[in-house]
Amino acid sequence: MMNFLDFWLQHMPIFSILIPAFTGFLLILLGNPGSGSLASDWRQPWRRSISLTSAILGFATAIYYLYQANTGQIFVYELSEWSAPFGIVLVLDRLSALMLVLTYALATPLIWFASKEWDARGRYFHAISHLLLMGICGAFLTGDLFNLFVFFEILLMASYVLLLHGQGKARFQLGVHYVTINLLASALFLIGLGMIYGSVGSLNMTDVARIIPTLENDQHTLAVAGGLLLFVVFGIKAAMLPVGFWLPKTYAVAATPIAALFTIMTKVGIYAILRVNGTVFHDEWGQQIFSNWLLPIGLVTSLYGAIAALGAERLRRFVGFMILSSVGTILIAVSLLNEAAWMAGLYYMVHSTIIAASFYLLCGWITSQRGQFKDHLKIAPKMKQDKVVAITFFIIALMMAGLPPFSGFLGKVLILQATADSPYQIWIIVIVLLVSLLSIIAFTRAGFVLFWRATTPEDNPKEEAFAAYQKLPHQAPARNDKTIYLLLTGLIFYVICAQPIVHYLELTAKQLKDADLYQETILKTDRDQEYISVQPFDPNYLPETKYGGENPDANAHFIPYIISPNTLKGDHISEYKQRQIQHQEHELTPLDDTKLQPMEQ
Structure with missing residues (x-):
């Protein structure tokens, strides 16, 4: 038993990558007869059991990582036993542990939900989902810029396949756009890495952060230019303006559990901005350029998302615009470059991820209840579960708009408190409050169309509308409502337990600012x-x-x-x-x- 524990501790950071990787490969080897006969295939229960067991194991591992990271120790795993900066290392600190828990806290209930019905609508759903988790976990754990690129490509390739899950013309068309944009971003990523490596001679994040302030003017300019190019790439992933217009339409066509799972992918971009641009390029020049660009981008993105949501014609696109708005709010916090703001941004990021996923699940529920009207914001006959759906919509609206006493409100309050020393405090306060007001109006408009103005269902058996209405389900799709309740309950506990969570996030932000600690832990001395x-x-x-x-x-x-x-x-x-x-x-x-x-x- 002691040998197993020693082995576990020695190789601890890599298990969050290996678990989904081996699961994905195992599920692929299990074979697949095709989407048309998946539901009756004898291997389907095995796929679901293996997938869900792996997700639960990954969640348990992430919680254990969070427990270990809470000690303040930074765990370094040297691949092939080569030390940084000569070898690639995985780094488990407070931030990466938090992001792993968030990933699996979202993925586990969504895999459980998809295992009832959605996974039979396309091939290799479970295998590709775990390869996506492999890429996401690797991106959160890597301490090397090129390895970050590798894991970005893994998660992107998996997302290409998942976006097309269930097939359809709209998914294929927007899938082509999505692939094209990300291929361009990948090319820019490589160019940026080349500029950094050509001037610094290293791609280890900690080593690059240590060396950049010592470079000569020309080399320093080239390195910072490479960092800004990476900033553009991460901005595309995070869907910030002006490179984030792709998100609302793309996520709107994805299958319900996949759209919900994709909400974590924008946070990978935000994580990369915080980890790379916020801590690696930390000298005065790099930080000045970074903050001068990021704050206005965050303000505009947040405001644009709320305004666009007012005019959304479909509920799924409405969710996408609200995600854009939340991304902007998080970027505002990151741009302030102080520990209090980073803590607040991280708190709000967890909230925005879970509530957006819940909203996408609610879209699936509403679509099933409205028949041919689907999720279009048009007046339609009253839903058969209109009361429970309306209450769920109302709770999600309160949470997403940032109203008390929920976690969205607390997150925004913490962000506003962190602006005390900012010369742009008035602008930030005005924009954040205006966005909250616009969000309330947008939710009111959507709720008014979906529930208040809903018409009385046709009661004449001779009319076609009567037969069409009778065919609509009397209850939510299998596990759909239960998954929403589970995620919303998690957010309620998230605000109830705000004190220890905020304390952890304060220590996380403080640790991120401690460059000397990372150097002492990751780099070796002679x-x-x-x-x-x-x-x-x-x-x-x-x-x-x-x-x-x-x-x-x-x-x-x-x-x-x-x-x-x-x-x-x-x-x-x-x-x-x-x-x-x-x-x-x-x-x-x-x-x-x-x-x-x-x-x-």
Whole structure:
């Protein structure tokens, strides 16, 4: 038992990636007869059981990570036992643990909901869903910019397939747009990484953050330009204006559980903005450019989303515009660059994710009750469950608009309190309050059309409308209402337990601001207690392996500090290299710095 616990602790951060990865591969290997016969396929109960069990296990793992991260310790997992910045590392801190819990708190009930009916409408729903979770969890855990790109591509490829789940012309058309936009964003991502690597010589987030303030003017300008290019990419993912117009229409055509699950994907973009632009490019110039751009973008995005919701013709697009508005509100908090604002933004981000998912589920419920009118905001016959649907809509409206006593209200209050030292405090307060007012008006308009002005159903059996109305279901789609109640109950407990949650988020924001802590935890030092790094980057330096010949290596003394003892004893380190290491450890005088030296050619 102790060996298992030691193994678990040693490899802890990677399990949130491996669990959905292995689940996805297993479900693919299980096979699939096609969407037309999924419901009667003997393997379908196995798919559902494996998928739901994996989601529950992932949720339990995320909660355990949150418990460990609450100690304040940052856990680093070195892939292939190579230390940063030479190897890729996974980093589990308070923020990544929070995002993992949020991901699985949303994914677990949605997979349970989809397992009743929706998963039979298209092939490989469960397999692709877990590959999406793999990409999302990897993006939250990675400490390397290029690895962030890799996990972005994994989650995007999975989202391409999920968007088309259930087929349909509208899904295919908007799917092409969605793929095109994200391929462009991926190209910009690579260009930005190239600019950063070309000027810094490293892509480890902590190492880049340490090196950027020390660069010369030209290199520093190139690195910051690369960072701003990444900011555009992350903005596309987060759906901020002017690169977020794609979201309302795209999410509106997705299947109900998939649209709800996609609400976490915009938060991946916000997380990347906070993690990369907020902490990596933290020198005065980079932060000034970042804050000067982000605040007006956040204000405009928040206001635009609320105004566009007023004119939405479909309820699903209405939800999409409200998501845009919430994204803008979070970006306002991030742009303030202080711990109180970041804490408030994180609190509101959790709320906005869960309530948006609940709203998409409600859209599915309303669509099933309105027949040919679907989710169009047009006057239609009264729904058969109009009272319970109206009450659910009313509660979601209060939460999403930010009215007391719910978590949306508390989140906005915390954001407004964090503006105390901002020179733009008046602008922020006015916009946030105006957005809340517009949101209330937009919800009132939608509720007025859906419920207040609903007509009396046709009662003449001879009319076609009577038969069409009688065919409509008398209850919500299987598990739809229960999943909504579960998510809303979670948000109620979220505001009831606000004190310990806010305390955790305060410590999270404080930890994010502590650059020295990340450097001490992630980077290694030599015998002079100087960080081992690749700066300045020397393109002529050629690392030597056991296959590279027996050439003198001025950097041999660094090897014991950047690889594990087991690797050091392995056969990849030649005897000649071992002798060099021992010689330099005993003979080399203390260095004035820890810059890598060019190899003798």
